Amino acid sequence: MTEIPDAAASALEAHDAFEASDDSAAYRLETTVFDAVVTATNAEGKRDARFSITVTLPTLDEAVDGETVAPVVEDGWYETLERRLEDAFTVAHTSTHEEPAVERGPREVTVDLEYVAWNATEGVEDAKALIEFVEGTFAQGIIPGYDYRGPAATLLESAQQNAEGATDEGPGEGGGMPM
Numbered sequence: 001m002t003e004i005p006d007a008a009a010s011a012l013e014a015h016d017a018f019e020a021s022d023d024s025a026a027y028r029l030e031t032t033v034f035d036a037v038v039t040a041t042n043a044e045g046k047r048d049a050r051f052s053i054t055v056t057l058p059t060l061d062e063a064v065d066g067e068t069v070a071p072v073v074e075d076g077w078y079e080t081l082e083r084r085l086e087d088a089f090t091v092a093h094t095s096t097h098e099e100p101a102v103e104r105g106p107r108e109v110t111v112d113l114e115y116v117a118w119n120a121t122e123g124v125e126d127a128k129a130l131i132e133f134v135e136g137t138f139a140q141g142i143i144p145g146y147d148y149r150g151p152a153a154t155l156l157e158s159a160q161q162n163a164e165g166a167t168d169e170g171p172g173e174g175g176g177m178p179m
Contacts, residue, residue, distance in 0.1 A: 025039060
């Protein structure tokens with residue numbers, strides 16, 4: 001892997017949500033339940049950088065605990081995820097980007113996002129917003145009626161806790177599933 005340009009590395013180091021990976025050529029967002037890696041290369045100017053993000057998500061079948069998801073349900077879930085991720089860059093400052101690339105394997109979905117930031121600090125903020133968009137899009141696609149494991153279960157538990165704490169009756173007084 002190539003070393004990250006100084007401006008991008010400084011911006012990633014300064015951001016409290018990112019942590020350098022072991023090889024110092026990538027950073028991980030520590031505030032997501034998914035594996036989310038950010039790298040950067042030189043773009044045109046001194047503070048410009050081309051950012052690349054890879055987020056790895058489980059397939060629906062991989063996220064479901066104890067049963068197999070019917071292929072038609074898995075296919076529909078994936079197609080919906082793919083369509084929703086087309087809007088990822090609506091949360092970013094950058095207007096110079098590639099279309100999101102979404103690929104499904106047997107057990108995981110890989111989302112690749114690439115863009116140019118004319119300011120490294122803004123590019124890092126975009127990276128966080130884009131990764132959170134991917135996480136939120138996955139969460140929106142969680143289908144009721146299944147038991148979940150791994151990151152999907154963590155998202156559901158977090159949403160449940162947030163829903164319970166946000167009721168007018170006080171913490172722990174709410175009920176039901178948040179989604």
